[in-house]
Amino acid sequence: MVNTTVLGFPRMGSDRQLKKLVEAYWNGKVTLPELTSGAQKIRASSWDQMKSLGLDFVTVGDFSLYDHILDTAIMFNVVPPRFQEHFKNELDIIYSEVASNTFDLSKWQDIYFALARGIENNKSTQNNCVGEQDCNNQKKDGGLPSLEMKKWFDTNYHSLVPEISSESDYKLVNLSLVEEFEHAKKLGHNARAVIVGPITFLYYCKLKDSLNEDSNKYSHAKKLIKVYAELIIRLENAGCEWIQFDEPILSTDIDDNIKEYFQYFYKNIDLELENQKKNLGVVNYKKKIKFLLANYFGDYNDILSLALELPFDGYHFDLVYGKKDLSESLFRNYSTDKVISLGIIDGRNIWKNDSAESETILNAALKYIPNISAISGSILCDESNPKLNRSLDYQSRKKLQSEIFKLPLLPTTSIGSFPQTLELRKYRQQYKKGEITKDEYDEFIYKKTEQCIQWQLDLGIDVLVHGEYERNDMVEFFGENMTGFTTTKNGWVQSYGSRCVKPPIIYADVSRVRPMTLEITKFAQDKAWEISNNKNIRVKGMLTGPVTIIQWSFVRNDVHISRVAEQIAYAIREEVLDLEKNGIEIIQVDEPAIREGLPLRSENHEVYKKWAVNGFKLSTSGVKNETMIHTHMCYSDFNEILPLIKRMDTDVLTVENSKSDLKLITENCDFAENYHAGIGPGIYDVHSPIIPSKKEIYTRLAALLKVFEKDALWVNPDCGNKTRTEEQVDLSLKNMIAVAKELRALI
Ligand code: GLN
Ligand code: ZN
Numbered sequence: 001m002v003n004t005t006v007l008g009f010p011r012m013g014s015d016r017q018l019k020k021l022v023e024a025y026w027n028g029k030v031t032l033p034e035l036t037s038g039a040q041k042i043r044a045s046s047w048d049q050m051k052s053l054g055l056d057f058v059t060v061g062d063f064s065l066y067d068h069i070l071d072t073a074i075m076f077n078v079v080p081p082r083f084q085e086h087f088k089n090e091l092d093i094i095y096s097e098v099a100s101n102t103f104d105l106s107k108w109q110d111i112y113f114a115l116a117r118g119i120e121n122n123k124s125t126q127n128n129c130v131g132e133q134d135c136n137n138q139k140k141d142g143g144l145p146s147l148e149m150k151k152w153f154d155t156n157y158h159s160l161v162p163e164i165s166s167e168s169d170y171k172l173v174n175l176s177l178v179e180e181f182e183h184a185k186k187l188g189h190n191a192r193a194v195i196v197g198p199i200t201f202l203y204y205c206k207l208k209d210s211l212n213e214d215s216n217k218y219s220h221a222k223k224l225i226k227v228y229a230e231l232i233i234r235l236e237n238a239g240c241e242w243i244q245f246d247e248p249i250l251s252t253d254i255d256d257n258i259k260e261y262f263q264y265f266y267k268n269i270d271l272e273l274e275n276q277k278k279n280l281g282v283v284n285y286k287k288k289i290k291f292l293l294a295n296y297f298g299d300y301n302d303i304l305s306l307a308l309e310l311p312f313d314g315y316h317f318d319l320v321y322g323k324k325d326l327s328e329s330l331f332r333n334y335s336t337d338k339v340i341s342l343g344i345i346d347g348r349n350i351w352k353n354d355s356a357e358s359e360t361i362l363n364a365a366l367k368y369i370p371n372i373s374a375i376s377g378s379i380l381c382d383e384s385n386p387k388l389n390r391s392l393d394y395q396s397r398k399k400l401q402s403e404i405f406k407l408p409l410l411p412t413t414s415i416g417s418f419p420q421t422l423e424l425r426k427y428r429q430q431y432k433k434g435e436i437t438k439d440e441y442d443e444f445i446y447k448k449t450e451q452c453i454q455w456q457l458d459l460g461i462d463v464l465v466h467g468e469y470e471r472n473d474m475v476e477f478f479g480e481n482m483t484g485f486t487t488t489k490n491g492w493v494q495s496y497g498s499r500c501v502k503p504p505i506i507y508a509d510v511s512r513v514r515p516m517t518l519e520i521t522k523f524a525q526d527k528a529w530e531i532s533n534n535k536n537i538r539v540k541g542m543l544t545g546p547v548t549i550i551q552w553s554f555v556r557n558d559v560h561i562s563r564v565a566e567q568i569a570y571a572i573r574e575e576v577l578d579l580e581k582n583g584i585e586i587i588q589v590d591e592p593a594i595r596e597g598l599p600l601r602s603e604n605h606e607v608y609k610k611w612a613v614n615g616f617k618l619s620t621s622g623v624k625n626e627t628m629i630h631t632h633m634c635y636s637d638f639n640e641i642l643p644l645i646k647r648m649d650t651d652v653l654t655v656e657n658s659k660s661d662l663k664l665i666t667e668n669c670d671f672a673e674n675y676h677a678g679i680g681p682g683i684y685d686v687h688s689p690i691i692p693s694k695k696e697i698y699t700r701l702a703a704l705l706k707v708f709e710k711d712a713l714w715v716n717p718d719c720g721n722k723t724r725t726e727e728q729v730d731l732s733l734k735n736m737i738a739v740a741k742e743l744r745a746l747i
Helices: 017-026 032-052 068-075 081-086 088-099 105-117 176-186 198-204 217-237 256-279 301-309 355-366 394-405 422-432 438-459 476-480 518-532 546-551 561-581 602-620 642-648 669-674 694-707 726-746
Strands: 058-060 148-151 158-161 191-196 242-246 290-294 314-318 339-343 493-496 499-501 538-544 586-590 628-633 652-655 678-681
Touching: 017 032, 032 058, 032 105, 032 176, 058 176, 068 105, 068 158, 068 176, 068 191, 068 198, 081 088, 081 105, 088 105, 158 198, 158 493, 176 191, 176 217, 191 198, 191 217, 198 217, 198 256, 217 256, 256 290, 256 301, 290 339, 339 355, 422 438, 438 518, 438 726, 476 538, 518 538, 518 561, 538 561, 546 561, 546 602, 561 586, 561 602, 586 602, 602 628, 602 642, 642 669, 694 726
Parallel strands: 058 191, 191 242, 242 290, 290 314, 314 339, 538 586, 586 628, 628 652, 652 678
Antiparallel strands: 148 158, 493 499
């Protein structure tokens, strides 16, 4: 018998109902009971939609008010000590109620959001740490930092990072999943409970162990098994027939240690259930509830045979991103009494499904014939293409450029954007609604740009930017000015918490329609010359690179992605050459998403690197050797992608580096040893409202100077200034520039 289902359903609602509801709660416009009933309504309407579409099962547990990893953490009492302390009274009440088997979900709500958003001066902030960097978890300004965030595998969604240690006291303290299941059941749905599997959960956890330095976070699976079993028993008692264990970590290259705990957990979970039942006085317990192992985002690869030996009742295969499983050993060891779940629709893109292809896959699967070969696609870019390469190497270019630019040591610059103020956003909205004319809007944008130039000249920054006031978004803006792109009204995708983005859709061949940034960049450069009366003042042109444009869009799937990258690269190349022709001598092509696009399995890395590097080089290498090319990247382990970075052959790379406590020189000392071009490690964190002190900046720069060549080092914030206030930017840049000047005189 064949059933239809989904692994999960979008949380936000078609009109971002969830975002609006949650934010209204944060702003005090909605009460806790209203939040609870509002969330219930959104879930119920998703279930209705699933049912009316004809699905045989609906999913429960995939919904979340903020993030599903946080939900899992809260369910199992994974609350960092700083929050335990802060919410001591509240938690004492919760724990004593739990001990008497009472679970009041509403008591968790504020603790839950506090972990997600932090607490600053007694009020919550939306100031998470993104990436693996350390927030050092000290009370800042009397507040508490939120949990960090980490990209959800190779997507643009950010999960929270729970903190565990040998002192973690795992216990089942929150039964929202069970309540949601009961709700779905009451509404007449055939529901499957979705939970984050322990190994994927631990992959997102951060070990903060002061007691046990050598401890291994995956060994916590041994402790977690108790609480998972308790939850499973409660779900079974509630009438749940299937649990889906999400373990997308299986789509990555996992080591023996992870494999060992994966095996341990699932081999022993049945025994743990029996023991717990025995303790509850149930003899001869026969497990009724069934387990589905759900791996997605890729193939099982070498873990498949191991996984098939474990006592799962069914397995999910991602036959869109993990087609390789189907071509290899999928059916060889597959026992016929197990359920097989085949993912045939691309849940990560927006295209209508190709039913003919799905039929082929399903037929092959049904006949147990492993005859579908993985779609590999050809790689169209070629690094030996003469259009790719610049004619001189970095050192020779540097010589030429330093004679022309005459920049001081430790040149100062910024990453590009300046604050998108309330006033600016109001103008943009009015323009979009047709309430003001294009001329009125442009006049405002140009006025802001001119002010920004004056501001940077007053600050004494060495390489200026125009401020990016004309762009709402660094990808959308370019999409609007190239063929082959379209945008949606409501195509929202959750980025983190209540934050959503609306990726453009690349549906056809891409080419540049018109110069995109030329006019405003030239205007800024002319103003800089006019105001300063100094031709040595340069404004850096600011573009988004092909990889980031692709990563943050829905990409057409009828041609290989390398082809799309190449087309975008040619469009950006035209823009770069236009800027150069018009006197812009420093051009930055941003690639913040380059790390995020790296495939989950290392065997696929080279294919990606080829088209990514080629796309970037095609965009930038048409310029003269005298023109300086910058790029910017954020939230990556830069050491990991160093070979890729080197292949991009830029003159200056600016990177996010401040939140991670200078990871370029501490964790990743290899970087400084092996990277030999201009480098601007972010000197302070733009995502925090805190103004970096001169002392702090000085310490950081001095540390950097110990490992990087002094004439290779640039001084800049770690990312764009777009989300800060003008006052914060002013004070931060003032401190940054003052320290750079002081140090210059000393080195
Ligand atoms: N130039 C962009 C800006 O300053 C870069 C943004 C980014 O790194 N995501 O906003
Ligand atoms: Zn950035």
